Amino acid sequence: MNDIDRKRELIVESAIKRFSHFGIQKTTMNEIADDISVTQPSLYHYFPDKMSLVIAVVEKIMADYFEELEGKLATLNNLGEEFIALLVCRKKFIKRYFMLNLTETSPEAGQIQNACYGVMEHARVRESALVASLITKAIHIGEVASVDADKMSKLYLDAITGLSVFVLIPIKNKFSPGEDEFDLIFERQKELSAVFLSGLKSFGSDSETLL
Amino acid sequence: MNDIDRKRELIVESAIKRFSHFGIQKTTMNEIADDISVTQPSLYHYFPDKMSLVIAVVEKIMADYFEELEGKLATLNNLGEEFIALLVCRKKFIKRYFMLNLTETSPEAGQIQNACYGVMEHARVRESALVASLITKAIHIGEVASVDADKMSKLYLDAITGLSVFVLIPIKNKFSPGEDEFDLIFERQKELSAVFLSGLKSFGSDSETLL
DNA sequence: CTTTTGACTAAATTATTAAAAAAGTCAAAG
DNA sequence: CTTTGACTTTTTTAATAATTTAGTCAAAAG
Numbered sequence: 178m179n180d181i182d183r184k185r186e187l188i189v190e191s192a193i194k195r196f197s198h199f200g201i202q203k204t205t206m207n208e209i210a211d212d213i214s215v216t217q218p219s220l221y222h223y224f225p226d227k228m229s230l231v232i233a234v235v236e237k238i239m240a241d242y243f244e245e246l247e248g249k250l251a252t253l254n255n256l257g258e259e260f261i262a263l264l265v266c267r268k269k270f271i272k273r274y275f276m277l278n279l280t281e282t283s284p285e286a287g288q289i290q291n292a293c294y295g296v297m298e299h300a301r302v303r304e305s306a307l308v309a310s311l312i313t314k315a316i317h318i319g320e321v322a323s324v325d326a327d328k329m330s331k332l333y334l335d336a337i338t339g340l341s342v343f344v345l346i347p348i349k350n351k352f353s354p355g356e357d358e359f360d361l362i363f364e365r366q367k368e369l370s371a372v373f374l375s376g377l378k379s380f381g382s383d384s385e386t387l388l
Numbered sequence: 389m390n391d392i393d394r395k396r397e398l399i400v401e402s403a404i405k406r407f408s409h410f411g412i413q414k415t416t417m418n419e420i421a422d423d424i425s426v427t428q429p430s431l432y433h434y435f436p437d438k439m440s441l442v443i444a445v446v447e448k449i450m451a452d453y454f455e456e457l458e459g460k461l462a463t464l465n466n467l468g469e470e471f472i473a474l475l476v477c478r479k480k481f482i483k484r485y486f487m488l489n490l491t492e493t494s495p496e497a498g499q500i501q502n503a504c505y506g507v508m509e510h511a512r513v514r515e516s517a518l519v520a521s522l523i524t525k526a527i528h529i530g531e532v533a534s535v536d537a538d539k540m541s542k543l544y545l546d547a548i549t550g551l552s553v554f555v556l557i558p559i560k561n562k563f564s565p566g567e568d569e570f571d572l573i574f575e576r577q578k579e580l581s582a583v584f585l586s587g588l589k590s591f592g593s594d595s596e597t598l599l
Numbered sequence: 600c601t602t603t604t605g606a607c608t609a610a611a612t613t614a615t616t617a618a619a620a621a622a623g624t625c626a627a628a629g
Numbered sequence: 630c631t632t633t634g635a636c637t638t639t640t641t642t643a644a645t646a647a648t649t650t651a652g653t654c655a656a657a658a659g
Contacts, residue, residue, distance in 0.1 A: 373583055
């Protein structure tokens with residue numbers, strides 16, 4: 178790795194600390210510069226604007242997330258445990274980086290946060306593809322019925338993500354949810370995962386008449 | 389029905405029209421008074437404040453919702469069709485009264501909208517009890533496995549409601565979602581319902597090890 | 600030639616205040 | 630018991646000034 182990349186990484190690491198504690202909007206470029214003992218224009222030598230720094234930060238976080246998730250998944254080979262591993266990994270990252278509002282699906286909260294939308298959309302596609310591959314694998318080993326893996330993957334991810342709304346939204350007066358809230362979300366996601374998995378196993382037997 | 393109740397109903401009906409077209413915040417007590425050709429103080433003779441009028445409006449809407457839903461359900465006796473009937477009914481009401489933000493689970497958007505929270509919470513409890521009774525019925529006739537009806541009811545309702553987030557939030561620049569958005573939500577809710585139902589049928593066979 | 604900096608500008612936020620509108624009151628009239 | 634005109638009080642909204650922060654640039658330092 179060359180000098181410029183090393184410096185960029187240093188900046189990103191420093192920015193992650195402030196972003197995840199104070200949020201993106203409440204962090205100024207000057208503060209980030211001060212943290213690594215350089216002046217603000219020096220920062221702009223490595224990142225043309227705040228938006229590109231934010232994108233770099235989110236990309237780093239998502240890269241870490243997928244690295245950890247794929248690491249855990251590599252040791253497993255049944256969909257039930259894989260779903261749980263996904264939930265555990267999600268909980269950890271959502272909790273850690275909650276102040277970045279990465280879960281926020283809406284293009285609001287200022288132009289800056291908008292920048293995340295594209296990166297997050299990419300991450301959603303990647304995560305969906307990952308889950309689809311797990312489902313496909315489960316189909317092949319006969320763990321679940323022959324379902325549309327891609328459709329079920331999106332449905333599963335949206336369903337478990339949607340569950341968090343009922344816990345997170347009512348407490349948005351607080352700066353950040355506490356351990357209890359994250360635990361509650363996790364429990365409900367596990368419950369839904371159990372039903373969902375059970376549904377995938379016997380899907381097509383006699384209930385697809387619904388669609 | 390006596391005079392005072394008739395007048396109160398007239399006011400509520402008139403308020404519903406404005407609320408569902410312009411929203412609660414954008415509707416003034418004066419406008420409602422004008423609509424029924426009385427002065428504002430006259431309105432305050434029937435409703436001590438705007439909040440109590442809003443509550444009366446929401447109670448009326450929810451009463452209508454449950455009346456229609458229970459009517460449809462009375463003709464059915466299998467969980468699959470009952471889930472669909474629920475989704476159809478929900479779509480109709482959520483679409484019609486979207487401007488009231490009744491789906492909004494958060495205590496925000498001004499003190500007034502807060503008033504709805506209590507009424508809506510009551511409606512959620514009632515709806516959950518209703519679905520629980522459907523599941524219990526399904527258990528008795530052997531349509532689904534012997535699950536915790538109350539827990540599954542809450543899980544199902546939160547899961548299908550949570551799905552709407554991904555369609556509704558990204559378009560909150562628009563005043564109100566279009567037919568397409570409601571259709572998309574409905575389709576995804578049907579998909580999830582199919583998997584969920586399938587899951588309830590075979591639940592306990594070998595996948596409850598997740599919990 | 601790459602990186603850093605002091606001194607700057609421009610754009611966006613925030614704070615302050617004034618004006619308007621809406622909620623809510625009340626004594627008196629129908 | 631209802632309705633009303635004339636009122637007060639509380640919230641919203643609008644406008645503006647003050648401040649902060651993003652972003653630039655020519656020149657110095659390595």
